[in-house]
Amino acid sequence: MSTARQAVRPGLPAPVPGLASALVWGSGQLLNRQAGKAAFFFAFFAALIGWEMGTGNYYAGMDYTPRANGGFFIRGLWGLFTLGTQPRQMTVTGLTEGDNSIVLMANGLIALLTLGLLAIIWIWGVRDAANHRRALNAGAAPETSRAYFKRIWDGAFAYIVLSPGMVLIVFMSVLPVLFGILVAFTDYNRDNLPPKNLVNWVGFENFATIFAVPSWTATFIGVLGWTFVWAIVATATTYAAGFLQAVLLANKKVRFPRVWRSVFLLPWAVPGIVSALVFRSMFNGQFGPISQWLVDVGLTDERVYWFTDPSHPNLARAVALLVNLWLGFPFFMALVGGVLTNIPDSYYEAARMDGAGPLQQLRHITLPVVHKTVAPLLILAFVSNFNNFGVIYFLTQGGPDNADYRFAGSTDLLITWLFHLTLDNRLYNIGAVMSMLIFVIVGTISVWNLNRSKAIREL
């Protein structure tokens, strides 16, 4: 009824421009007489088509197949689904160029992610066209494209500021994670390496292998068990030692507490890789000083091969835990020390009035207060110990060898086993399955921990 409404073809139902925009991006906006917006959406449409045509092999009268003619998107999706159809072959003219399944998979994923981003713009365009028409039909004044974009721009501060970080995360974290998940469902390993061979989708076969082939299952269960023991004992011992040291340092009788504190912080301050490699040399069986000293003193008759003697796997494990204790206690000491200075003296005075001894004060005041603050960090420490690549790999390299295990030694954690599997033995598919299992375990623990903390509820 208003003049504005009559200006833009009255009576057109809202879905019509929407449908038009769905077919040819921006055409709906054109029907709504919004040329600027139409150009904006059409630009994306043109880029999509242009990219596909430009990278593909399109010409009149072609015999279309995605492999030969498809551009970035079509060939990408084809590659993602089939992982290639033509292996490298020896012919009269020499080696033909076969399909490289892994390149195809990576390109396919990138094409899929790009299409996903474009789909967001597409949906935005379709909804905008329909909504704007609905608003016009309801009698609203038409908005110019310029006003619309100005409004969007003001509200887009968050997205603009976030975009550099998010682009980095999408291409350096999300894409690799998706890629890793996909590899778990293929037969990509040393027997099947592109470009010589084609990689195939195998469904859940790799998962079945780990849980059905006895030697794989035995290794998995064994390594998993040790990883849990390691993570629990390592966390508990470092916390206990750090707590003890902090309480002792807080004692008023200690002379020069700051000097002691700085000395004890050294293992935390020295780069982990240096300390681990130093310990590895000290515990070197053949030339290391500790074996030598034990022989010199007469405690052992011959040199002890700490990390390479298959008959003493538990010796290697115990030494690794001790070294980890050396590395890990200062952090908890510093942390607990910080909490201790914040406990008001009045608590202890009140306890003394009631006749509590030093041990009772420790048990009923210090311990609960410290524990309350440090508990979430314990979970964090557990998780980082669970994936403690550095200590095990640099110290023992997983050794001593274990004849019952597949590609794993007695001190191998899941994460170092993964390293052996993928890098040393190129069993990429099994490695990918292992990564997913680790993710499930770590993720469950983290989610449980988060649920208890207030971080999630305050989101």
Added chain:
Amino acid sequence: MTTEQAPTLTASDPAQRARAARRRRRTAPRADRVASAFLHLELLVVAAIVVFPLLWIVGASFSPGTGLANASPIPADATVEHYVSLFTETDYGRWYLNSLYVATLNMVGSVVLSALCGYVFSRVRFRGRKAGLLGILILQMFPTFLTAIAVYMLFLNFGLLDSLTGLALVSIAAALPYNTWLMKGYTDNLPSSLDEAAAIDGASRWTIFVRIVLPLMRPMLTFVAITQFTMPWMDFILPALLLQSPEKQTVALGLFAMIEDVYQNAFTTFAAGAVILAVPITILYIVLQRYLVTGASAGAEKG
């Protein structure tokens, strides 16, 4: 014992009472002294255990000879030849500069990006905020290793392998989710009345961020800067995967290769390299320990 006797004594004889009091005063300090002696003995033992390996590696770096067997904590005829040969016979200088480059880039990139993302997630309400926060939280739980392998395969295909800048970008991305959560958690605890006042005065969001919030975030910025600067010096998995040519190695890779030798023939040179790597980082950590401990516990509070 003295305390039990005290009541009976008070009743009988003031002289005896004075003696008992004196005895009590004397025994109490003695018990104190014994406790104090035990305390310091424990501290001394722990300090010895802590210091010995470090002393040993420093000693080894000055020991004559090349092998592990030659290493001694206090070498009789100390020499600096290993430090010299480190720079003349190995590529240590090159590795050091490479690590420095990656570390600097990683620090700057991480601080800038995580501060921006943390501020936006904390202060701006926008669509997809909750999904974004949860998404990066889940991403952070994925073992870096799975990502690393995939990054390797992707880089291989796109010709980005063997690039120090590529390594720095991957490191920034890998740590960004966690750092963003840290920054967000820290900004949440800053009073929002300051920004609101500035917004009423007509300041734009960008001005508010740069002028008001950023200076207040300094402790957390320091924490992220230190951790991200020191990380590339110790990181092994990613550089091992992504760097290949000898002139692109980092210190960690070079040192590890030195010690890989079964006969430990380059041990004293390794020791010298380890000392040069460790000393600056150790000093940095000890000097800035307050920031580092607070930052780490803040991370725990916010998951």
